[in-house]
Amino acid sequence: xxxxxxxxxxxxxxxxxxxxxxxxxxxxxxxxxxxxxxxxxxxxxxxxxxxxxxxxxxxxxxxxxxxxxxxxxxxxxxxxxxxxxxxxxxxxxxxxxxxxxxxxxxx
Numbered sequence: 546x547x548x549x550x551x552x553x554x555x556x557x558x559x560x561x562x563x564x565x566x567x568x569x570x571x572x573x574x575x576x577x578x579x580x581x582x583x584x585x586x587x588x589x590x591x592x593x594x595x596x597x598x599x600x601x602x603x604x605x606x607x608x609x610x611x612x613x614x615x616x617x618x619x620x621x622x623x624x625x626x627x628x629x630x631x632x633x634x635x636x637x638x639x640x641x642x643x644x645x646x647x648x649x650x651x652x
Contacts, residue, residue, distance in 0.1 A: 546631040550605065554628045557604035562589060563597045570607055570620040577610075577619030 558564055569586040570578060578586065584594035598618055601607045605624045610617045 546627045551628060551631045553604045554606055554624070557600050557606060560597065560600075562587065562593070563601055566594065566597055567601060567606060567620060567625075570618055571622075571625075573620075575619065575622075577608075577617045580616045580618060583618055 558567065565587040566583060566589075569583055573583075573586075580595065580598065581591055583598065584591045587594070589597075598607065598609070602609050602618075606621055606628075608619050608621050610619070
């Protein structure tokens with residue numbers, strides 16, 4: 546991942562609503578959620594959710610697939626993983642202490 550891509554992704558996550566949307570999509574799994582269901586999952590209006598979903602899509606953290614008149618949103622797990630790898634490897638220089646904190650249940 547290039548620095549510019551990481552900056553865009555981190556900027557997209559710098560919002561409680563967008564972070565909540567991403568969490569909801571990660572919990573939904575690979576099948577994703579319809580746009581209305583994503584909004585409902587975080588208690589947002591459809592128009593508010595749509596605005597934030599667009600930002601997450603542009604940052605590459607989620608995907609949007611139109612099926613007929615509906616849009617299914619999915620977390621892009623590979624992109625999220627690349628962002629985490631960028632943070633640990635590039636920004637933290639593979640620091641052992643940081644790596645240890647990345648282990649499940651470590652922090």
